[in-house]
Amino acid sequence: MSRTAPAPTEDTARLDNLTLSRKEGWRSFVESPARPQPETLSRKRLKALAEDDLIDYNRHRRAWHANLGPLKTPQLAELHEDLWDIIDSNAQDGDKAKGAVGIDAFPGLGKTTSVLAFAKEFHRREAVEAGQFTSSGHERWPVCRVGLTGSTGMKDFNRAMLKFYAHPGTERGTAAQFADRALDWVLSCETKLLIVDDLHFLKMREKSGVEISNHFKYIANEFPVTLLFIGVGLAARGLFSEGSSYSDSVLGQSGRRTTPLGMRPFTVENNAARREWRQILLAIEQRLVLADKYPGMLADDLSDYLFERSTGHIGSLMTVINRGCQRAIRTGTEKLDTGLLDGVKGDAAAEQGRRELQAAIQSRRITTTTKTRAG
Structure with a gap:
């Protein structure tokens, strides 16, 4: 018998943009249970899955990463x-x-x-x-x-x-x-x-x-x-x-x-702001379902990079991470790093603002690292 991943059982409504303008769709949105997070399997357990089980597991992972929010920022x-x-x-x-x-x-x-x-x-x-x-x-x-x-x-x-x-x-x-x-x-x-x-x-x-x-x-x-x-x-x-x-x-x-x-973007202008940025990366990191994910993958190793890619906008950040996870699963990379994310396209506004931030981060004029961690 093959070892299978415990597949999430979900009855989550598939909503389009118009559904929330109708009461039936609104009720589905309000009453649908939270989407269950798939179990994070090691590479060894991934290899042990039967083909059908792997297809099903990856399908659930795709849906999960496409719907990571809302995050309580x-x-x-x-x-x-x-x-x-x-x-x-x-x-x-x-x-x-x-x-x-x-x-x-x-x-x-x-x-x-x-x-x-x-x-x-x-x-x-x-x-x-x-x-x-x-x-x-x-x-x-x-x-x-x-x-x-x-x-x-x-x-x-x-x-x-x-x-x-x-x-x-x-x-x-x-x-x-x-x-x-x-x-x-x-x-x-x-x-x-x-x-x-x-x-x-x-x-x-x-x-x-x-x-x-x-x-x-x-x-x-x-x-x-x-x-x-x-x-x-x-x-x-x-x-x-x-x-x-x-x-x-x-x-x-x-x-x-x-x-x-209003809604403010994330900034890194002071230590308190940098801690906010780190906390949101840690929260996202906990939700990722990748075999080679490790503590600090986002909050330590990709903190500057992700701020540069998103310019502090939560929508742009989630776009890059979602697309990066889809590619990591599809290619078997099973983790996020700069090599993989460099190949992932972001939204036009974030890409336009990226160059100035990239230069400032590389010259250390700004950093996302808190003083406690840096020192």
Whole structure:
């Protein structure tokens, strides 16, 4: 009998980008159990696997490394603390408009991932405290998520809310009628958090953008929800601004009610920052399932290199590590080192910023090593 690896048994939903804009997909995201980490086998045990068992084991490893997050980075923890403060303070009675949140940060810093992790916790808390159904017998949906596109108008936005709930009335009606239907379902399902992702796609200083901004103000006034906007360059696009023009004054009203939050990159400017970088590498290292992985593979031997490759952005870091693990498994290398990772392509923004960092690290003008470790 061949020696086999204990294959993880998982029923994890395979989600596409649109699934989270539908309640069934959202529930799968919230309720699916955590993906089990495959056992790390030695090379000897790998060689002992039967061919079918090895194929199955590597399939699980590929899926595992492609879904390593979310990691509880300091940035994620800070954002979640702020969000809990804001959401829990928005328990006002219905005659009071609730404060909104605008998460504004560069791409690759984990905005959406962090918000989804928070929203999952919030949904679970509400379901535990109040039950899966409302007192009127309706399904409880604490969270509604809407993703914007470059052509989203007021009617499209309202229809997207209705489609999240699988409302039958999404094909015919005016923008106002769609809004009334959405309000009915928000009230019936006792939704408390409305996530609006990719707000930067909205051209807020054009007529359609002003209309949507007015519509957000209407939602904040009439819907018993906290609006949570996610985007890039929201301040520059006018979400938080005050001004003298008509569009700026309208958007300024939103600014008075919207709390801006951000996500910072990792830096190595001081010892505390370098410790944060080391801790995230140690956390990732523990999750890697490679036969020749060893303590310090990332946090010691690849610390400078990975900072250079990622420029401190968690998204770029996870891209390089994920792709490196896929190549390490496929080629039988079974570990990460500079030789293997040099052949792995990263995202364009990280590669563009890499040269300057590479020169600074090589000249020792900056380092990711803490003073304690260095001395």
